[in-house]
Amino acid sequence: LELGCQEVWASDLHAHKVSACRAEILRLHLPNIPLFAADATKPPLARNRAQSILLDVPCSGLGVLSRRPDIKAKRRPQDLSALTTLQGSMLRACLSALPRGGLLVYISCTLCPEENEHIIRTVVDQTSSRGKVRSMHLPDPTSPLGEYFFSASIKI
Numbered sequence: 001l002e003l004g005c006q007e008v009w010a011s012d013l014h015a016h017k018v019s020a021c022r023a024e025i026l027r028l029h030l031p032n033i034p035l036f037a038a039d040a041t042k043p044p045l046a047r048n049r050a051q052s053i054l055l056d057v058p059c060s061g062l063g064v065l066s067r068r069p070d071i072k073a074k075r076r077p078q079d080l081s082a083l084t085t086l087q088g089s090m091l092r093a094c095l096s097a098l099p100r101g102g103l104l105v106y107i108s109c110t111l112c113p114e115e116n117e118h119i120i121r122t123v124v125d126q127t128s129s130r131g132k133v134r135s136m137h138l139p140d141p142t143s144p145l146g147e148y149f150f151s152a153s154i155k156i
Helices: 015-027 079-097 118-124
Strands: 010-012 035-037 052-056 103-108 132-137 150-155
Touching: 010 015, 015 035, 052 079, 079 103, 079 118, 118 132, 118 150
Parallel strands: 010 035, 052 103
Antiparallel strands: 103 150, 132 150
């Protein structure tokens, strides 16, 4: 977006997060982009409209406890099942919205393999004709920030 070479659209399920994104765009003096509230399990764009998708999934947040210690009090073991179900639904829907040659980047801020590499492998194996994992970057336990992030790129 800063280079001006990509068409960018952004969405979140929650209108207050869309508003926060709009405020950040203004603060950073970035070009105005279409922002809308939408459910990633039902991508609102016409099939094959997006050439790439950055999917920042809701997760347990266990990779950012140094910044968000309140997560320890909010998360319960049974939350993981609901989160991985949602993550899988979002990932499958977004993969199906991409055309051949499209790219999906999946990111989370957790150390939990079930929300990271396991969900990627499970969904890609289930939808083998819809994509191949190009790379995965696992959380680095030696991070000097004390925060841990995961990413995977999937080429359609």
